[in-house]
Amino acid sequence: MLKLDQLTRRFKDTVAVSDVTLDFPDGQMVGVIGRSGAGKSTLLRLLNRLLDPSEGQILFGDNDIARLKGRELRAWRSDCAMIFQQFNLVGRLDVLTNVMTGRLFEMPGWRAMAQVFTAEERALAIQALDRLGMAHTALQRAETLSGGQQQRVAIARALAQRPRILLADEPIASLDPLNAKIVMDSLRSINREDGITVVCNLHTLDTARDYCDRIIGMQAGRVVFDGTPAQLTAGMAREIYGAEAEEAFNESATSTSLASDPDAAAAPVRASA
Amino acid sequence: MTAAALVSADQLSAVRASHPDIFGTPWKAVKKWAPWVIALVYLVWSLWFFEIGRFLNASDRVWDLLYNVVVWRDMDTWQYGTIYIGIAQTLAMAFLGTLLGSMGALFVGFLAARNVMPVWIVRQGVRRVLDVLRGVDQLVWGLVFVRAVGLGPLAGVLAIFVSDLGTLSKLYSEAIENIDRKQVEGVTATGAGKLGVIRYGYIPQVLPVFISQSLYFLESNTRSATILGIVGAGGIGMIIIERFRASLYDQVAFVVLNVLVLIFAIDWLSKRVRLWAIGENEH
Amino acid sequence: MSDTSTNAVHIFERHRAEMRASKRAMNILALVIFLICLALSMWISNFTPERLANGVPRIFEYFQTILPGLQWDVLFEGRNEAGRATPGSLTYWYTDFWTYMSLIWETILMAITASLLGAFGAFVLSFPAAHNFAPARWLHWVSRRFLEICRGIPEILLALILVFMIGIGPLAGVMAIAIHTVGALGKLFAEVNENASSRPVEGIAATGGTWVQQMLYGVVPQVTPNFTSYALLRFEINVRASSIIGFVGAGGIGQELNRVISFYSDDRVLAVLILVVLTVTVIDLISERLRLGFIGRENFA
Numbered sequence: 030m031l032k033l034d035q036l037t038r039r040f041k042d043t044v045a046v047s048d049v050t051l052d053f054p055d056g057q058m059v060g061v062i063g064r065s066g067a068g069k070s071t072l073l074r075l076l077n078r079l080l081d082p083s084e085g086q087i088l089f090g091d092n093d094i095a096r097l098k099g100r101e102l103r104a105w106r107s108d109c110a111m112i113f114q115q116f117n118l119v120g121r122l123d124v125l126t127n128v129m130t131g132r133l134f135e136m137p138g139w140r141a142m143a144q145v146f147t148a149e150e151r152a153l154a155i156q157a158l159d160r161l162g163m164a165h166t167a168l169q170r171a172e173t174l175s176g177g178q179q180q181r182v183a184i185a186r187a188l189a190q191r192p193r194i195l196l197a198d199e200p201i202a203s204l205d206p207l208n209a210k211i212v213m214d215s216l217r218s219i220n221r222e223d224g225i226t227v228v229c230n231l232h233t234l235d236t237a238r239d240y241c242d243r244i245i246g247m248q249a250g251r252v253v254f255d256g257t258p259a260q261l262t263a264g265m266a267r268e269i270y271g272a273e274a275e276e277a278f279n280e281s282a283t284s285t286s287l288a289s290d291p292d293a294a295a296a297p298v299r300a301s302a
Numbered sequence: 303m304t305a306a307a308l309v310s311a312d313q314l315s316a317v318r319a320s321h322p323d324i325f326g327t328p329w330k331a332v333k334k335w336a337p338w339v340i341a342l343v344y345l346v347w348s349l350w351f352f353e354i355g356r357f358l359n360a361s362d363r364v365w366d367l368l369y370n371v372v373v374w375r376d377m378d379t380w381q382y383g384t385i386y387i388g389i390a391q392t393l394a395m396a397f398l399g400t401l402l403g404s405m406g407a408l409f410v411g412f413l414a415a416r417n418v419m420p421v422w423i424v425r426q427g428v429r430r431v432l433d434v435l436r437g438v439d440q441l442v443w444g445l446v447f448v449r450a451v452g453l454g455p456l457a458g459v460l461a462i463f464v465s466d467l468g469t470l471s472k473l474y475s476e477a478i479e480n481i482d483r484k485q486v487e488g489v490t491a492t493g494a495g496k497l498g499v500i501r502y503g504y505i506p507q508v509l510p511v512f513i514s515q516s517l518y519f520l521e522s523n524t525r526s527a528t529i530l531g532i533v534g535a536g537g538i539g540m541i542i543i544e545r546f547r548a549s550l551y552d553q554v555a556f557v558v559l560n561v562l563v564l565i566f567a568i569d570w571l572s573k574r575v576r577l578w579a580i581g582e583n584e585h
Numbered sequence: 586m587s588d589t590s591t592n593a594v595h596i597f598e599r600h601r602a603e604m605r606a607s608k609r610a611m612n613i614l615a616l617v618i619f620l621i622c623l624a625l626s627m628w629i630s631n632f633t634p635e636r637l638a639n640g641v642p643r644i645f646e647y648f649q650t651i652l653p654g655l656q657w658d659v660l661f662e663g664r665n666e667a668g669r670a671t672p673g674s675l676t677y678w679y680t681d682f683w684t685y686m687s688l689i690w691e692t693i694l695m696a697i698t699a700s701l702l703g704a705f706g707a708f709v710l711s712f713p714a715a716h717n718f719a720p721a722r723w724l725h726w727v728s729r730r731f732l733e734i735c736r737g738i739p740e741i742l743l744a745l746i747l748v749f750m751i752g753i754g755p756l757a758g759v760m761a762i763a764i765h766t767v768g769a770l771g772k773l774f775a776e777v778n779e780n781a782s783s784r785p786v787e788g789i790a791a792t793g794g795t796w797v798q799q800m801l802y803g804v805v806p807q808v809t810p811n812f813t814s815y816a817l818l819r820f821e822i823n824v825r826a827s828s829i830i831g832f833v834g835a836g837g838i839g840q841e842l843n844r845v846i847s848f849y850s851d852d853r854v855l856a857v858l859i860l861v862v863l864t865v866t867v868i869d870l871i872s873e874r875l876r877l878g879f880i881g882r883e884n885f886a
Contacts (some may be wrong), residue, residue: 047405077791079787079790079791103793103794104793105793106791106792106793107792107793108791110791111791112790113784113787113788113791115784115785116788117784117785117787117788117789117791118785119785119788119789119802119803119806119807120785120806120807121806121809122802122806126802127326129793130598130788130789130792130802131792133789133792133793133794133798133802134792134793134794141794141798141801142797142801144801144802146326148310148314148318148325148326149309149314150308151317151324151325151326152308152309152313152314152317152318153308153309155317155320155321155324156313156317158310164320164321167321168323168324183788186788186792190792190793271871316857318783320678324844335800339853341701344697344698344701345698345701345702347807348697348698349695350835351668351694351753352694352695352698352755352759353754353755353756356752356754356756357751357756359751360750360752363749363750364750367746367749367750368880372610387629390625390629391629391630393626394625394626394627394632395626395630396629397622397623398623398624398626398627398630398632401623416839434862437862437865437866438858438861438862439825439828439829440831441829442829442842442846442858442861445842445843445846446846446854447644447645447849449647449846449847450640450643450644450646450648450743451640451643452640455631455632455634456630456631456636456637456640458630459630459632460640460644466772467870502881525739528739529739529742532741532742532745532832532833533832533843542742542745543745546749558738558742561742562737564740565737566733566737577593
């Protein structure tokens, strides 16, 4: 169980996340929606502590995540994997090494420095890549892959961390609909099969409705909606998105509307052995 | 979350069977580590070859030096006049050397440019001489001219002149070769003679390039002129080496500090001038 | 009509006259400043025409004395039974050839060692010196200033001090060039780092990597090609530097060059100079090949 208590983050004179209090029960798949600049991205970065909160608490069990430092902070980041809109892979390293960087926290310092990986780590990375259908690219450079393939490698890196929580910051905003569907299907199967809590920032409403157990709507740094997809009325959604409503509801934009077509893509995620 | 439970033994062997190429092999390890091992072995060997142990036996004089660098005594007897004349001399050497070098390069540059000097043998001859002038370091020229004309700034000016002549002539001749042909043809069409064509067809186009390159060299020569004195070719470097030989380390420290300030000031100033010039061009 | 047109001509002529006047004033001002600088420079450096008139003939005299007296009929003659070389032969000119070669070998080794040490120092410092990756503001400031100082002190001056501290020999030269290299390369490396993408770094940070791991996995793969080509360029510069650093007793062929120029006025000067220029040229060619090969391989991989 992850609890946020009056979490606030200020940048100079703007408040990006304001007084957010939320509970994330284990194993939930949560979608965070809102227009650009609503504070979704800042919220996720606070959870993984890539940003430090200005006020408030992040509680995981009895641990106050907001106060962690040094090795404990890195332990939390390793428990709480993150994937990004721009994938944030190391383009000039091969795919396998990119995935194995997910093990950095657990590795002894000298092995991390010398880039020496054990057979177990290599096998784990291949298993993770295989789950996303990317094992055949293991020895290619990450930068030679397409956007959708890179995002799948990024998910494999997150899986290699053996995380308890997976944060996804606009994971499909840079992808075409087919790849967007593959990525979202992978996230859902990771959530269902491994019981990992997934918190996912989404710009498009229909994707959130299709994939998430629970939707959180943000506006100007505040949580303005928290409920099931069924509870999210069209009026409510229009209020959350404001002027960007047309774009967000437009199903042909970056969305996973292919989901309604069962033949569009084979299920990309196989159950882990 | 322990490393031991990452993958089970049979999963590992399954992956080994399906993806054998991703695992390390002795050959891969050799390829990965060999450059580092070679570099490290070379470093250790070469430092041994250069007698790195000398640092251990250097104690007495080092402390003496450090003490004198930090503690400045008899500051009223330091002959500041000579120091600042030395700095002025350094600037003067750089100015004169760059000026003479630019003037010389103005002629030689045309001789080395393909479109002005059609005679192959002359062009190539000039270019090879320029290669030699450039290939020998400015400090070596300094030493040679000290030997030829004696200690003092004249040797320094000549050293800067000769090495600038080599470099600037090459740069100038490249600028001349990249010229716009049409303007030259226009002047030729008026019936102008060879010199007239150069004066009205070439010079107006290449002069701005020449001036900016010469200014850049003025800056870098000011820096290198500070050390020309170390071989006796005048300027502040000569004062440094004289007082160093006389074990006046506190004064040396003071002079070096002045030189550093001079170098940083020139860097700053030339950056400003360049920014200003770029700003002017944009209008 | 004719009244207005003469008026227009009149206005144009007046405008032109004003422009020319202001331009001429600027030119005269520039000329005056230039002449003052020239006069001051000539006065301060005693650069008088008669000194120049005295000096120039001596330059030509000197260059005549260092020309080798080669004679065609004995050019390729070896040593005779007594081990003596014939005057006028190449063997005679290059009597100390193998001494020179071993000194040139030492010079090259000095350049390689100094470049390796300097590149290592520059590599380590370039990360705190890059403002986007510096772990702490004070560390950034300190490393920047340290690089500036290393770069600011001329290497020959450093060599002079080091020779005093640890004695005459190549070690002082190696250390002086290495320190200067740290400063010069460190600045370039830091600029490369500042242009690197921060996204991979963020990715590594999010997996729980330390700052060192973020640099090693996130930045280093991005910057390696540029670092290598800058280091090779610096190596070329260091070969030149190590060939002259011996002037202050810091080892290499420069020490011999200083000796033959300062104490002998004979063909040995030219013999050594030719070898130095050849060495520098050959190393430049090899290093350029390596650099092009490396960049080419990077682009087509």
